[in-house]
Amino acid sequence: ADRLVGGSSPAAQQLQLHAEVAENGMQHMRQLAGVDVPAKAKLEFGPGALHLMLVGLGAPLVPGSTISLTLHFAKAGDVTVEVPVRDARTEPEHPHH
Numbered sequence: 001a002d003r004l005v006g007g008s009s010p011a012a013q014q015l016q017l018h019a020e021v022a023e024n025g026m027q028h029m030r031q032l033a034g035v036d037v038p039a040k041a042k043l044e045f046g047p048g049a050l051h052l053m054l055v056g057l058g059a060p061l062v063p064g065s066t067i068s069l070t071l072h073f074a075k076a077g078d079v080t081v082e083v084p085v086r087d088a089r090t091e092p093e094h095p096h097h
Contacts, residue, residue: 001037001038002036002076003073005073005074007052007071009054010058011058011059011061013058014054014055016052016055017031017033018050020049029053031053034074061085064084065084069082
């Protein structure tokens with residue numbers, strides 16, 4: 001077991017952990033201080049759930065390209081991953097209010 005406590009990317013000034021939560025029939029984003037990762041479990045991020053938010057982009061993201069993210073874990077330390085850039089406008093819709 002470990003805890004994801006943050007991250008960084010050369011593509012942005014900040015990388016924040018967020019979750020979407022329902023309150024009074026409305027979806028809201030909440031910034032999180034960390035996310036527990038159970039041992040031998042998969043933690044998935046995506047629209048309408050847990051997600052990583054890039055704040056202060058240095059340049060527009062180009063769909064089809066990849067960006068580097070360094071994830072900061074309490075026990076495992078830093079893990080760098082390459083993630084694909086996708087155009088959210090072409091993804092299946094999910095409720096936002």
